[in-house]
Amino acid sequence: MICYKWCFILIGNNKEVNVKLYGRGGQGVVTAANVLVRAVCIAGLWGQAYPFFSAERRGAPVTASVRISRERVRSRYTNVKPDIAIIFDHKLYEILNISQDVRDGGTLIINTQFKIRTSDRYRIFYINANDIVRKLGLFFTGWSLVNMPMLGAFSKVTGLVNVDDLIRSVREYLHGDLLELNVKAIKIAYDEVSEAE
Amino acid sequence: MSIKIQGLSRDNYVLPGHTACPGCPETLGLRYVGMALGKDSIIVVPAGCSTIIQGTLPKSSIAMRVINVPFASSASVASGIANVKEILKIGGIPVVWAGDGATADIGFASLSGSAERNDDLIYICVDNEAYMNTGIQRSSLTPYGAWTSTTVTGKREDRKEVPLIMLLHKIPYTATASIAFPLDFISKLRKAATIRGFKYIHLHAPCPTGWRFDPSKTVEVAKLAVEVGAWILFEAEQHKLRLTPPSNIYLDKHKRKHIKDYISVQGRFKDLSEDDLRRFEDFINNTWELLLKFT
Amino acid sequence: MVTKVLTGNYAVAEAVRLSNVDLITAYPITPQTTIVERLSEFVDMKLIKARLMRVESEFAALAAAYGAALCGARAFTATSSHGLLFAHEMLWWVAGSRVPMVLAVVTRTVGPPWNIWSEHTDFMGQRDCGWLMALAENNQEILDTTIQLYRITEDEEVYLPGMLGFDGFLLSHTSEPVDIPDEDVIKSFLKPRSQPYNMCSDNILTMGNLSNAEDVATMRYDIHKSMENAKEVIKEVDREYEKLTGRSYGGLTECYRCDDSKYLIVAMGGWVGTMKDVCDELRSNGYDVGVLKVRFFRPFPEEDLTKAMSSVKGVLVFDKSVSLGSLGHIHSEVLARTYGLSNKVVVRGVIAGLAGVDVNPNDIRGIILKFIGDVEEGGYIGNTSEWFLGR
Numbered sequence: 001m002i003c004y005k006w007c008f009i010l011i012g013n014n015k016e017v018n019v020k021l022y023g024r025g026g027q028g029v030v031t032a033a034n035v036l037v038r039a040v041c042i043a044g045l046w047g048q049a050y051p052f053f054s055a056e057r058r059g060a061p062v063t064a065s066v067r068i069s070r071e072r073v074r075s076r077y078t079n080v081k082p083d084i085a086i087i088f089d090h091k092l093y094e095i096l097n098i099s100q101d102v103r104d105g106g107t108l109i110i111n112t113q114f115k116i117r118t119s120d121r122y123r124i125f126y127i128n129a130n131d132i133v134r135k136l137g138l139f140f141t142g143w144s145l146v147n148m149p150m151l152g153a154f155s156k157v158t159g160l161v162n163v164d165d166l167i168r169s170v171r172e173y174l175h176g177d178l179l180e181l182n183v184k185a186i187k188i189a190y191d192e193v194s195e196a197e
Numbered sequence: 198m199s200i201k202i203q204g205l206s207r208d209n210y211v212l213p214g215h216t217a218c219p220g221c222p223e224t225l226g227l228r229y230v231g232m233a234l235g236k237d238s239i240i241v242v243p244a245g246c247s248t249i250i251q252g253t254l255p256k257s258s259i260a261m262r263v264i265n266v267p268f269a270s271s272a273s274v275a276s277g278i279a280n281v282k283e284i285l286k287i288g289g290i291p292v293v294w295a296g297d298g299a300t301a302d303i304g305f306a307s308l309s310g311s312a313e314r315n316d317d318l319i320y321i322c323v324d325n326e327a328y329m330n331t332g333i334q335r336s337s338l339t340p341y342g343a344w345t346s347t348t349v350t351g352k353r354e355d356r357k358e359v360p361l362i363m364l365l366h367k368i369p370y371t372a373t374a375s376i377a378f379p380l381d382f383i384s385k386l387r388k389a390a391t392i393r394g395f396k397y398i399h400l401h402a403p404c405p406t407g408w409r410f411d412p413s414k415t416v417e418v419a420k421l422a423v424e425v426g427a428w429i430l431f432e433a434e435q436h437k438l439r440l441t442p443p444s445n446i447y448l449d450k451h452k453r454k455h456i457k458d459y460i461s462v463q464g465r466f467k468d469l470s471e472d473d474l475r476r477f478e479d480f481i482n483n484t485w486e487l488l489l490k491f492t
Numbered sequence: 493m494v495t496k497v498l499t500g501n502y503a504v505a506e507a508v509r510l511s512n513v514d515l516i517t518a519y520p521i522t523p524q525t526t527i528v529e530r531l532s533e534f535v536d537m538k539l540i541k542a543r544l545m546r547v548e549s550e551f552a553a554l555a556a557a558y559g560a561a562l563c564g565a566r567a568f569t570a571t572s573s574h575g576l577l578f579a580h581e582m583l584w585w586v587a588g589s590r591v592p593m594v595l596a597v598v599t600r601t602v603g604p605p606w607n608i609w610s611e612h613t614d615f616m617g618q619r620d621c622g623w624l625m626a627l628a629e630n631n632q633e634i635l636d637t638t639i640q641l642y643r644i645t646e647d648e649e650v651y652l653p654g655m656l657g658f659d660g661f662l663l664s665h666t667s668e669p670v671d672i673p674d675e676d677v678i679k680s681f682l683k684p685r686s687q688p689y690n691m692c693s694d695n696i697l698t699m700g701n702l703s704n705a706e707d708v709a710t711m712r713y714d715i716h717k718s719m720e721n722a723k724e725v726i727k728e729v730d731r732e733y734e735k736l737t738g739r740s741y742g743g744l745t746e747c748y749r750c751d752d753s754k755y756l757i758v759a760m761g762g763w764v765g766t767m768k769d770v771c772d773e774l775r776s777n778g779y780d781v782g783v784l785k786v787r788f789f790r791p792f793p794e795e796d797l798t799k800a801m802s803s804v805k806g807v808l809v810f811d812k813s814v815s816l817g818s819l820g821h822i823h824s825e826v827l828a829r830t831y832g833l834s835n836k837v838v839v840r841g842v843i844a845g846l847a848g849v850d851v852n853p854n855d856i857r858g859i860i861l862k863f864i865g866d867v868e869e870g871g872y873i874g875n876t877s878e879w880f881l882g883r
Contacts, residue, residue, distance in 0.1 A: 034667045038497040041669050047497070049667040053523075053608070074630070074765030076662050077852040239692055241559070254707060257698035264562060264691050265700030267581050270555035273547065277559025277567075278692065280543045281515050285564050287692040307555070310548030 016069035017160065018080050018103075021150075022096055023088030026058045028147035031173060032086075033064035036151060039161045039169035040068050048073040058143075061096055068160060082106065084158060086150050088129075090116050109153050111146055115196060124196040127153040132188050136181050145182070148174075152186030153193035163190050200384045205232045208260075215258035217250040220412025222376045222402035222419065224250060226323050229379045230292065231261060233386035238292040239264065239278060243271040243304060245296035246330045247323070262289070269303045271295045272311040272320060279317045290390055291318040297338035298328045301359050312366040315394045319386070322359065322397070325404035333407040340427075341480060342473045344465040345407070351468055355480060360399045364433050364491060369394040372432035375401040377419035378443045385432055385441075392434075401428045409464020418462055423447070425459040426481050429488060438491035448485075456481065493677075493737075498670040500663035503631040504570065504596045504656075505530035506670070507638035510678040511594075513542045514565035514685075517553040521575040522608045523660035524598040528570060542568075550575035554582035557593055561586075562699065563692035566642065566685045567593040572660060573600035573614045580618065586653045587622030587715065589699060590688050592645035594638060595623070595655040598664045599761070599812075601847045609848020610659040612761060612813035616789070616821040622715045624654035624722055625790040627760040631670045634658050636739055637787075639678055643729050646686045649721040659762035659812075661848070677736050719791040726788060742785075744793035749775060750782025750800050755864055758797070758826055759810035760786045763851055767810070770856045781860060786822060797829050806838040806867045808860060812845040819877055827875060838867050841877045849882035 019036070023029035030051045037047030051064035065080060067073045081103040087093060090112035099119050102108065108122045111129040118124050129146040132138075138145045148170060155163045167183055174182055210231020217224045223246050230238060239262045242248060248265055252258045266274045275291035282291075300308055300322040308320065327345050328334040335345040335352050338359065342351045364371045370392045374382035382400065389396035403419045405412040422428035423443050430444040440448060447453045456478050460466045469477070498506065504527050508516065516535070518528035535544040547553045550571045557567035571579060576597055586593065599615050601607040612627070619625060624645065628634040634656065641654040658664065691699055703711075727743035734740035748768050750756055757767055764785045774781045784800045786793060801807055807830075811820025818824065823841030830837050840863050845851045859880065866873060 030665075034497060037667050037669075041495070041497060046669065047667075049497075050661070051665055053661065053665065073668070075769045075853060076659075076666070076762045076765050077850050078662075079850040079852050236696070239563075249702060251698060251701040254698075254701050254703040257701055259698065260696060262691055262696055263698040263701070264559070265698070266555070266558075267585050269551065270558075270582060270585075273552035273555035274559035274562075276545065276547075276552075277515065277517070277556030277561075277565075278563050280545050280556070281560040281563060281565040284514055284541070284543060285692070287563055288694070289692060291559075306548055307552050310552055313548070314545070 015071070016067050016073060017084065018082045019066040019068065019084045019086065019154070020082035020101070021064045021066070021086045021088065022092045022098060023062055023147070024092070025060045025062050026143040027062070027088050028145055029062045029064050029088065032147035032151055033066050035148070035166070035169050035173050036066050036154070036161070038172060039166045042165045042168050043161050045070060046072050050078060052078065061092060063096070084154070085109065086154055087111060088146050088150055090114065093118065107157065109150065109157055109193070111150060125153065125157050125193050126196055127189050127193040129153070129189055132185050132192070136185055138181050138185055148182040149185040149189035152189035156190045156193050163187070200380050200387070202380065205383070206235060208235070210260045212258045212260055214252060215250050216252050217246070218406045218412070220405040220415040221246070221250065222325065222404060222415050223247050223323055225376045225415070226400055226402055227259060227294065229382050230294070230321070230386065233383040234290060234292065234390060236261065237289050237390070238262070239289045241266055241271045241275045241291060241293045243295050243299040244268040244330070245299055246325070247294055247296070249330060268299055269307055271299060271304055272307040275318045275320070276311045276314065276316040282317065293318065293320040295320070295322055296330070297322060297324040297326060298336045301337045301357065309366065312363060312368050312395045312397065315368060317393055317395070319389050319396045319398065322399045323402045324399060325402045325407060326356070327407050329404050329407045342466060342469045342477060344468065351473070358484065358487070360397070361487070361491070363397040364436060364438065366395070367436055368397060370396040370432070370434055372397070373399045373401070373428070373430050375419050375423055375428055375430060375443070377416045377423065378430065381430060381441055381443060407465070410462050414462065418459070421454065421459040421462070424454045425456050426453040426485060427456070427459055429485065431488065433491065438488065440492070450482070493671055493673055495669050495671050497667050498631055499526065499665050499667050500631045500634050500658050501526040501598065501665070502530055503635040503670050504638055505534065506672050507635045508568050509534055509540050510673065510675060511639055511642045511682060512566060512679070513540070513568045515545065515557060515560040515567045516542050517545045517547050517556045517567070517569040519547050519550050519553045519571065519575065521550065521572045523600060523664045524570050524572040524575070524596070526664070527596060527598070550579040551582060554579040554586065554595070558582060558586050558589070558591060561591045561593045561687070562589065562690070564685060564687065564690050570596035570598065572598045573602050576614050576618065577602065583618055583621040583623060588711070590651045591653060592651055592687055593653045594641045594645060595653065596638065597655050597657040598660045599657050600660040607847050608660065610662050610762070610812070611846045611848065612657070615657040616813040618655065619790055619821065622652060623790065624650070624652055624788065625657065626654070626788050627657040627786070628663065629762060629764045629785060631663060631666070631668050632739070633741060634663065635670055635672065636733065636737070636741070639682065640729050640733055642682055644722065644725055646683070647725045648686065649725050650718050651688050652715065652718055652722065657761070662762040671737070673737050681733065681736055722791050723793070741787055744788040744791070745796040746785040746787060747800060748783040748785060750784050752780065753782030754780040754805045755782070755860070756800055756804045756807045757781065757783045757810065757860065758786060758807060758822060759783070760789065760822060761812060763810070763812070763845060766851070766853055767856055770853050770860065774857070774860065779864065792825055794829055797826065798833065801830065801833055801837055802835060804835070804837060806840070806863060808863045809839065809841045811841060811843050814843045814846070823877065836872050838873055839875045842880055843878070844880035849880070851880065855880065
């Protein structure tokens with residue numbers, strides 16, 4: 001496992017790490033946030049996931065945030081600059097003005113087949129999750145289910161949650177073929193995610 | 198189901214000391230409900246004349262279980278009871294006893310919801326054709342031309358056909374009844390009690406106070422409504438409509454009494470013009486035609 | 493006991509599952525909807541014995557639950573905002589009938605314009621109906637208080653319905669770990685359903701017919717007395733629940749570092765957690781700040797509040813609701829209890845977080861420090877009121 005700064009940060013002074021997931025209605029953003037919270041709980045940390053809803057429309061941008069902490073999280077507010085952004089659709093980088101959202105020095109994990117222009121204020125990681133789910137046939141009513149592989153990439157990049165805990169968590173949310181395909185997708189994404197040059 | 202008067206219970210379900218107006222059709226109707234269902238009924242009463250008729254707490258003139266509820270809520274409250282009847286082993290039948298306003302206007306959503314869910318209860322609309330309890334205001338069941346305190350020159354709209362609307366909810370049993378024909382009403386109630394699901398009975402109940410007639414003539418006026426064809430008695434099981442005896446013969450238009458016989462005894466129609474009268478007649482004929490399409 | 497990651501709404505559903513409920517009535521409204529969705533799943537999967545009615549309105553939801561409760565059913569329903577307002581008439585009827593039942597209110601702004609985010613005005617608007625009213629701070633408290641409310645409402649000293657409010661989205665759709673007690677534990681905690689009378693028993697009763705003025709006035713007074721009785725019952729139930737689960741919420745209020753404080757923050761609901769964090773930070777910087785969390789708004793915790801105010805210089809009240817043309821709801825309750833205190837207390841009410849306006853620790857810290865500064869500089873400055881609009 002590559003371990004960048006985030007797996008150490010909770011041991012330091014930072015009380016919590018803020019993760020934000022950016023996707024579209026139908027891509028499973030909220031489920032991914034919940035799976036992530038469960039995974040960090042399995043790992044002995046505290047997690048809190050809070051989605052931001054507007055109109056519940058397929059395809060509309062949806063975000064969900066996750067607080068990860070060593071201690072119980074009591075605070076509840078939504079205007080938080082995330083440390084780590086998981087971006088399910090690279091077009092959202094501009095549509096949601098993500099460069100104004102993420103904290104300087106933060107990390108971006110982007111689902112893309114292109115190397116997109118971002119900012120040198122961030123560490124950028126790419127994963128072609130669309131390709132992974134297409135090969136596995138992971139679709140639901142026409143939407144490609146990239147949420148779990150994106151978490152696989154997150155696990156590798158941050159080290160905040162190890163992939164076994166992540167898969168244990170996924171097993172509580174999914175069942176049958178869907179579960180097995182997602183576990184495969186998580187492992188592939190874990191192996192394939194790479195840092196931008 | 199043939200019922201003979203000798204076979205009916207002699208118990209009193211509406212006790213002396215009630216606070217209804219003289220000639221009140223609702224006390225008659227409630228008495229028939231008691232005769233038909235006895236102590237089995239759990240009566241749900243929304244705001245209306247029957248709220249007053251019970252008299253003042255801690256006493257009541259109704260010797261049946263009575264739950265008074267807000268105006269628009271009666272069908273829903275009865276539905277709630279119906280839904281826990283089995284798990285709580287409740288003995289009795291929820292029976293809504295609601296006026297035309299509570300049924301056709303403010304409580305209509307509640308009624309339609311209960312019927313659509315086919316909740317196991319009997320819903321009786323006791324129809325005196327206006328908001329009598331608040332002092333005779335028009336309802337959607339007030340007939341065309343009738344004076345009320347909010348239609349002082351006569352109502353300009355026709356009444357809607359709530360029994361047919363209920364029939365089209367495809368509930369297992371829909372019927373009309375009249376306080377002038379107690380045996381017909383009682384037999385319909387008893388039949389309803391044997392059927393599982395939502396049962397709707399629309400009871401015609403002429404009100405001497407609101408219709409402006411002699412309080413000794415309540416039953417007579419109710420009877421006239423049937424005889425002129427203005428009120429049609431039927432029942433519908435499994436969505437198949439069938440006229441019931443007092444109304445059978447009036448299928449033949451010529452056997453009906455003249456509409457004037459019914460209109461002229463009611464002060465609320467005293468300003469009706471000849472044109473209005475013809476319109477009234479047309480309305481009756483159209484209603485028969487519409488109804489017969491469901492037979 | 494198991495720990496699950498649950499949203500606030502799913503925490504309610506779990507509590508209802510554990511509470512041996514007979515009837516659930518369901519009607520959707522954002523952000524409440526996922527409560528009744530989850531419950532209908534429980535019913536369809538036969539995980540609970542309750543019947544579920546999918547009704548045609550919130551008014552019908554409360555009316556049907558009421559009918560069943562009159563006949564001995566333990567009943568549950570849930571709503572938000574406009575749904576709650578639509579059911580308002582039934583709220584009075586249920587409380588006046590002295591029928592125990594539990595309602596979850598996922599707080600949401602009342603329109604227009606349409607807005608789905610949390611404020612407390614919908615909930616606070618029901619404060620005169622005769623219902624017990626609790627507002628939860630986190631998802632664990634949602635689960636625990638729902639269960640406790642069945643016990644409290646069915647206590648013969650109380651016999652009133654109870655509603656549990658919690659912030660839409662901020663809690664209802666926020667996932668966090670929640671301990672779920674064992675079924676056996678809750679079974680022993682909740683006694684069999686108890687209510688003052690049963691309309692479907694063999695007794696011929698009439699409920700709610702006409703009454704003379706003095707009788708009605710007396711009945712209202714009886715409800716008020718039962719509210720007073722409920723205070724002790726709420727505390728007892730909290731203590732007993734703690735013995736079984738290890739969790740206590742302090743009864744009507746929670747005093748967080750407020751025993752020796754000079755400045756007292758008073759608030760209800762999900763943002764109290766943020767205030768506790770700010771309080772810790774200010775304490776470590778030498779400010780004597782404490783937080784009094786109002787857990788039950790009805791009955792109002794007059795004694796707890798008076799005690800907490802008796803040694804402070806200033807009280808800062810955060811309201812997420814307002815009586816337009818007057819003050820925030822908690823603010824006016826607090827002011828009414830400053831009369832007769834032997835110490836002179838400065839009170840400030842801050843109306844904030846309306847319509848879901850985000851209130852973060854910086855905002856709260858700024859408001860607190862400004863208040864402390866104003867009092868330290870100006871001395872006894874009486875009562876002030878402010879609005880925080882987020883811009």
